[in-house]
Amino acid sequence: MSDTTHDGDDERRATSTERVRERPVATETEAEHEGEGEGEGEQSENERTICPECSGRLVHDTEHGETVCAECGLVVADDGIDRGPEWRAFDSAERDRKSRVGAPTTEMMHDKGLSTTIGWQDCDAYGKSLNSRQRRRMQRLRTWDERFRTRNSKERNLKQALGEIDRMASALGLPDNVRETASVIYRRALSEGLLPGRSIEGVACAALYAAARQAGVPRSLDEFERVARVEKTELTRTYRYVVRELGLEIRPADPESYVPRFASELGLSEETEARARKLLRSAKEQGIHSGKSPVGLAAASIYAGALLTNEGVTQSEVSEVANISEVTIRNRYHELIEAEGDPLAA
């Protein structure tokens, strides 16, 4: 699912491959700094995403190889490298024949999945098993391969964080694309020096929380606290910090996104779920929802919806699955029914 973004690349024209910048021919101090490729081009992330003229958002136009401002149209950089292939394919057979690339890169691994790994199966390229001497040899190589790949601290840091993100994401049932964005957020936090003084787990957790909300599949703080290795207070603190420093735009969670999960946990019908959504929508139109906790609203809409369809659900049951007090449910659901235009009275 995560590689769908790469499918369109084949059709892209290579407009700027011929302009790939030439390297200076001879340099006297021969590549002494080659080995320590730290954060290659990531240090000035802000400069790349914000227009210097009007501070609007910058967008990359891969068709023309330009970086332009979405607000004022200012062209910031026009020497972008087109990373698409230089050939075109007109059917899938031709695509297979011409393609010279391997797996897509992924943000989910600390080296973007570009490194090779020595397989764990003790067999050669023909599938024949190795003898014991060769086996020992491969085991040694594996060890050194692993040490080499995770050699510096930054990469070890990333590796641990991404593992943490992966673990929590599967515990919370979050899809791959959320993990990807969480990884991107974490990378940005790391390259902007947000980590010192904060725990890896905390920042990783905050990144995942932010990513889930951005993707419209939010999980409540309570749910995060259950799977995270950090306290809720630390989570909220680092979350706020990361969002502010990185300038992430995150709107308040949509109550409707909680409805399906609560409904299924309580074993309620589609009809009730639909009623709950309807209640939430009319509440939104009247602006009842602003400032109120989205989870509370979702819980109240579930309760009210079940009431309207005569499905027996008690307030305490709803408060149980939503982690919201019964009082809040009562207050919200009165407001919801009033906003709906009092269908009970009709």
Next chain:
DNA sequence: ATGGTTTTTACTGCGTC
């Protein structure tokens, strides 16, 4: 730190099975 808003806690009374 502070003040305003929202949520939670704790408690009470009412009606029903």
Next chain:
DNA sequence: GACGCGGTAAAAACCAT
């Protein structure tokens, strides 16, 4: 009498300033 529900006051939590 246990349970579901509604309401209230005060405490706690949260958020922007």
